Amino acid sequence: MEKTKKSLKIVLPIVLILISLVSIISFAGCNTDVGTLSENIERMNQSLGAYSFIQKNNGKLNTRDYYSLSYGAVVNELVESEEENYDELYKYYNSIFSLAMSYFDENISVVTGLSDEEMNDETRNSLNGLNQAIVDFVDELNPFVSARNQLVTYFNDYSTATEVAKLSELRSFKREYATFVDKAVQISLNLSTAVQATGDLDNVENVELVKNSICNKMLTIYHKLFVMNIGTFNWAESPETPLKTRVNAIISNLETSFNSYISLFQTNSGFKELTIEELNAVEIEAEKFLTEVDDYLAAIDGLDLHDLAINNYNDLDEYLNENANAEIYLLKIEQFVNETLPTYIARLDNSVLA
Amino acid sequence: MKKGIIITVVLVVIAIILAIVFVNLFKERDTTEMSNRVVSTVQDGYLNDEKEEGEFETINSYLDKVLATGDELTTAYRNEVQNFKTTYLNYTVIAEFYSKQIIFTEYNDAYRNNKSDVMNGLNNAQNRVNSMVNYINTNSSTFEGNAYWTARSWDDVRDYVVDIIDQTNRAFRGLQNIYSGCVTSQVANNDFATLVLSTINTELANVLEHMSESVNDTVGTMVNAYLTGTYQDIMTYIYDSTLQEKVKDIMEKNQESTYYSALLNGTICD
Numbered sequence: 021m022e023k024t025k026k027s028l029k030i031v032l033p034i035v036l037i038l039i040s041l042v043s044i045i046s047f048a049g050c051n052t053d054v055g056t057l058s059e060n061i062e063r064m065n066q067s068l069g070a071y072s073f074i075q076k077n078n079g080k081l082n083t084r085d086y087y088s089l090s091y092g093a094v095v096n097e098l099v100e101s102e103e104e105n106y107d108e109l110y111k112y113y114n115s116i117f118s119l120a121m122s123y124f125d126e127n128i129s130v131v132t133g134l135s136d137e138e139m140n141d142e143t144r145n146s147l148n149g150l151n152q153a154i155v156d157f158v159d160e161l162n163p164f165v166s167a168r169n170q171l172v173t174y175f176n177d178y179s180t181a182t183e184v185a186k187l188s189e190l191r192s193f194k195r196e197y198a199t200f201v202d203k204a205v206q207i208s209l210n211l212s213t214a215v216q217a218t219g220d221l222d223n224v225e226n227v228e229l230v231k232n233s234i235c236n237k238m239l240t241i242y243h244k245l246f247v248m249n250i251g252t253f254n255w256a257e258s259p260e261t262p263l264k265t266r267v268n269a270i271i272s273n274l275e276t277s278f279n280s281y282i283s284l285f286q287t288n289s290g291f292k293e294l295t296i297e298e299l300n301a302v303e304i305e306a307e308k309f310l311t312e313v314d315d316y317l318a319a320i321d322g323l324d325l326h327d328l329a330i331n332n333y334n335d336l337d338e339y340l341n342e343n344a345n346a347e348i349y350l351l352k353i354e355q356f357v358n359e360t361l362p363t364y365i366a367r368l369d370n371s372v373l374a
Numbered sequence: 375m376k377k378g379i380i381i382t383v384v385l386v387v388i389a390i391i392l393a394i395v396f397v398n399l400f401k402e403r404d405t406t407e408m409s410n411r412v413v414s415t416v417q418d419g420y421l422n423d424e425k426e427e428g429e430f431e432t433i434n435s436y437l438d439k440v441l442a443t444g445d446e447l448t449t450a451y452r453n454e455v456q457n458f459k460t461t462y463l464n465y466t467v468i469a470e471f472y473s474k475q476i477i478f479t480e481y482n483d484a485y486r487n488n489k490s491d492v493m494n495g496l497n498n499a500q501n502r503v504n505s506m507v508n509y510i511n512t513n514s515s516t517f518e519g520n521a522y523w524t525a526r527s528w529d530d531v532r533d534y535v536v537d538i539i540d541q542t543n544r545a546f547r548g549l550q551n552i553y554s555g556c557v558t559s560q561v562a563n564n565d566f567a568t569l570v571l572s573t574i575n576t577e578l579a580n581v582l583e584h585m586s587e588s589v590n591d592t593v594g595t596m597v598n599a600y601l602t603g604t605y606q607d608i609m610t611y612i613y614d615s616t617l618q619e620k621v622k623d624i625m626e627k628n629q630e631s632t633y634y635s636a637l638l639n640g641t642i643c644d
Contacts, residue, residue: 308560308612315478315559322477343415350476359609360561367613 050143052151058132060154067161073168084115086122092172094179095190104256105187108198111275114209116239117201119285120208125238130229131214138218146214154208157203167196184270187254197359198247201210204245212236224299227291231372234306235285237313241361242278244317245271245353249325263336266350268274273357280365290374302371316356323349389527403481405556408489412549415496416466416473420503420538423466429503434459436510439517439524450586455528457589458535461581464593465542468574471517471601472549475557484555488548491626494546499538506534539582547575566611566621570600573637581616592638599640617643 069076073090080086090096091109098106115197131150134143171193175186212233215221221230250271258264294302323346332339415421437459440447447455473529479485509531517524550571557563577593584611600607611617620642636642 311558311560318478342416344410344417345477348413348477351474352478355604355609359604363610363613 022044024226029043038351050304053136054132054134054139054147054148056145057151057154060151060158061128061132064154064158067158069163071161079152080118081126082122084110084118084129084282086118086125087114089114091167091168091193092175094175103189105254108194108246108251110241112251113194113197113201115278116243116247117204119239120201120204120236121283123208123239124204124211127211127215127229128234130218130220131211131356132235134218140217143214146210146217150207153203153207154245157207160200160203164196164200181266187257191252191254195252198251199217199249201243205239208236208239221303222299224294225372227294227299230299230302231284231291231368233366234302235281237306237310238281241313241316242274242281244320245274249320252359253326253330254267255325259333259335261334261336262270263328263339263350263358264334266354270353272355274361277357277361277365280362284365284369287373292372292374294372298371302368305364305367305371309360312356312360312364316353316360319352322346323353391562405476405479405481405485405489405552408485408492408552409479411476411493411496412469412476413473413638415500416469418462419496421466421469423453429507430462431508432510433462435516437462440528443525445520446521447528451525451528453588454532454535454585457581457585458539460591460594461539461578464591464597465546467597467601468546471605472546472553475553475559475562476549478558479552479556480558482556485552488551488555491548492545495541495543495548499541499545502534502537502541506531506538509534524575536582539578539585543575543578543582546578550575561609561612562605564608564611565625566617567608569621569624569637570596570608577638589593595640596638598644614643619638 045094068076075088075090077085077216089109091099095106095109131143131147139147171189174181174189178185181189204286215229215233219224221233250267255267292298322343324343327343328334328336328339328346332342336346336350421432422428423434437455440455441459442450503530509527509575513527517527550568553563553571554568574593574596575591576598581589581593607617611621620631620636621631624633628634633642637644
């Protein structure tokens with residue numbers, strides 16, 4: 021009995037302290053206000069501005085050139101001459117990073133302009149996600165800068181290295197670059213959520229805001245395949261097989277779609293005057309389309325092109341032994357890229373643009 | 375001491391109950407098990423019509439031999455064999471359609487309520503197919519060039535056939551409910567898809583009910599029109615207001631709709 025009392029005297033206070041700590045941490049996480057958010061945005065802009073190789077081109081908002089990144093003279097030349105594997109640094113990474121940050125810069129004022137009275141619970145909660153995404157992005161900046169500097173140094177110092185070695189170095193950089201771009205895309209997606217939470221998207225005066233929000237959510241279609249998937253290894257160097265031909269066709273169609281998408285993203289004049297019913301119809305159709313996007317993203321994850329290319333040498337029949345659904349995922353991706361996506365972009369164009 | 379043991383036992387029992395509750399609350403809820411079963415049946419099981427020396431090929435060859443026995447076969451049996459032959463082929467196409475969509479589904483009541491029909495239906499049908507294939511292989515030498523015994527063999531296999539159709543229809547009914555209730559794609563999962571799949575199920579039930587009669591291959595017509603290729607009509611339904619009107623009319627008036635025949639004839643989108 022005495023032993024039990026003694027144990028309780030020690031254990032109980034520890035438990036109470038732990039519960040209090042958890043409560044404090046939980047409540048602390050809920051309290052991102054506009055002031056804190058603005059401070060972190062400033063910190064992010066300063067961090068980006070500190071590196072001369074990351075150049076913001078203010079006159080090129082909503083284009084793939086809103087940001088220009090330099091990879092050193094040697095690699096820059098390879099990128100500009102559209103050398104296979106190197107050109108992706110501009111075509112995919114730079115472009116998607118630019119579009120994500122474009123959306124952010126253009127629309128952040130919708131959130132930072134809110135007063136405390138204007139904010140509801142949903143908006144406050146969304147600020148947490150946005151704030152965390154910005155913090156994560158800033159944290160990723162140093163590793164990215166290190167990887168970039170390492171790339172520059174390697175290509176300067178080892179100009180006589182073999183092509184295999186150079187591609188290996190490029191591959192390492194791409195993986196870090198992919199994470200960096202991914203963090204930027206997460207910021208834009210979280211901002212989109214925050215904008216939605218303000219209720220401004222339900223206002224017929226804000227057709228431009230609606231279009232921007234829909235376009236931003238579509239960025240992940242290209243980001244997932246170009247940057248997070250084939251971008252993490254040198255796809256062009258993988259074995260030539262019928263499977264590779266099919267995937268190359270998907271990539272080609274997606275690149276065509278990406279150009280149409282950028283044009284759509286870019287157009288910010290001549291919006292239709294929609295009625296509330298028409299605006300609702302646009303948003304309902306966007307909702308349906310984004311469900312297709314979810315399935316497409318799931319299919320990309322399910323197919324795992326990295327495993328298919330690296331461990332199975334692009335042999336789909338061999339891969340089916342390991343991943344019985346691979347063909348189904350591939351068909352889903354093909355259907356989405358070849359039909360669903362271009363149809364939707366055309367319809368969105370017709371729905372909102374004059 | 376005794377009090378301590380009782381308290382310990384009670385605490386252990388409570389802990390076990392809580393553990394069971396929490397495991398069930400937080401265990402992953404997905405449709406993987408069912409979708410994998412469908413896919414494997416289409417890729418490696420009795421619903422694969424391309425596998426060399428697979429169940430489909432074995433049974434199909436046997437059915438052709440039975441049909442070739444001419445007058446040895448009664449009219450009723452001839453109809454049964456023909457109906458099963460066309461139905462089995464239709465099954466493979468329908469199943470392939472489901473297999474492409476069924477892995478993109480969400481876990482909900484429709485899944486919970488229909489999963490067992492799908493799993494048990496496919497399992498039972500596969501078992502009966504295996505038995506039928508075993509019978510065919512065991513007696514293949516008897517059938518060789520012997521029209522009489524080949525025709526008579528239908529007496530032995532028709533029970534397998536009835537079970538295969540019954541159980542596959544059961545699985546397809548479950549799959550159609552799961553498709554309509556769980557497929558996340560709002561492009562693929564729409565009123566037209568539901569109408570096509572449920573009508574096909576109705577027609578499949580008719581085949582079983584009228585096995586001995588000469589039956590139009592309505593299922594085959596619909597399958598070829600709507601469930602092959604890129605499923606264009608289903609995938610573009612949400613943008614096709616004309617088709618939407620027709621579907622609405624059929625859903626309200628059923629067989630009395632002026633568009634119902636066109637649905638069965640595969641021409642509703644024309």
